[in-house]
Amino acid sequence: MRSLPNLFLIGPMGAGKSTIGRLLAAELQREFLDSDHQIEARCGANIPWIFDVEGEQGFRDRETAMIDELSRRDDVVMATGGGAVGREINRQLLRERGTVIYLATTVEQQVRRTSRDRNRPLLQNANPEQVLRDLFAIRDPLYRATADIVVRTDRRGPRSVVNEILRRVSRLTEPLKSRSSVSQSP
Numbered sequence: 318m319r320s321l322p323n324l325f326l327i328g329p330m331g332a333g334k335s336t337i338g339r340l341l342a343a344e345l346q347r348e349f350l351d352s353d354h355q356i357e358a359r360c361g362a363n364i365p366w367i368f369d370v371e372g373e374q375g376f377r378d379r380e381t382a383m384i385d386e387l388s389r390r391d392d393v394v395m396a397t398g399g400g401a402v403g404r405e406i407n408r409q410l411l412r413e414r415g416t417v418i419y420l421a422t423t424v425e426q427q428v429r430r431t432s433r434d435r436n437r438p439l440l441q442n443a444n445p446e447q448v449l450r451d452l453f454a455i456r457d458p459l460y461r462a463t464a465d466i467v468v469r470t471d472r473r474g475p476r477s478v479v480n481e482i483l484r485r486v487s488r489l490t491e492p493l494k495s496r497s498s499v500s501q502s503p
């Protein structure tokens with residue numbers, strides 16, 4: 318039997334999914350999978366190239382196939398891309414196959430954390446902040462509807478985020494008996 322279920326990280330660009338996922342997996346001595354990196358490795362090209370040549374739909378098809386493949390494994394920590402929650406099938410796969418953690422942050426932090434990186438095609442335009450605001454309005458409800466746990470990642474370092482995730486996940490996976498006995502106490 319598994320000690321903890323799979324852990325899947327969702328949230329917007331710059332929330333820290335890739336960074337925190339790697340640390341969390343090391344802490345738990347588990348395999349770390351980043352769906353974006355796996356797509357790039359499989360395709361032999363980076364995400365901007367995939368968007369250029371196959372369009373965003375081509376990337377999204379690869380993303381759904383990769384999430385389906387990787388989420389079948391056991392005992393993994395997986396970071397998804399910020400747009401993974403856009404498709405219902407992805408949301409369903411994540412919810413069915415693991416504990417889903419929404420890493421939440423402010424748009425201001427996202428702008429700071431993504432401004433020097435050229436690897437996010439959706440932000441290579443004149444007003445990345447507006448793009449992030451528009452995406453937040455659409456996606457925040459989807460992140461919340463998909464997640465078992467919401468953890469904020471602004472104004473704190475990755476280590477502190479990892480510790481909170483570990484605390485919250487272990488609370489979630491405590492045996493039902495001990496949780497019901499806690500709730501019955503006066």
Ligand SMILES: Nc1ncnc2c1ncn2[C@@H]1O[C@H](COP(=O)(O)OP(=O)(O)O)[C@@H](O)[C@H]1O
Binds near residue numbers: 332334430473
């Ligand atoms: N909690 C944090 N505090 C400060 N910087 C962070 C934090 N989490 C991530 N970062 C930095 O923000 C940038 C984007 O992080 P990344 O893990 O790629 O985000 P995501 O995968 O969610 O898009 C990286 O430079 C990373 O070092």
Ligand SMILES: O=C(O)C1=C[C@@H](OP(=O)(O)O)[C@@H](O)[C@H](O)C1
Binds near residue numbers: 328353437
């Ligand atoms: O939000 C998005 O639609 C995207 C987020 C990116 O991943 P990160 O969230 O890890 O930056 C990557 O999947 C792609 O550029 C599209």
Ligand SMILES: [Mg+2]
Binds near residue numbers: 336353
């Ligand atoms: Mg990432």
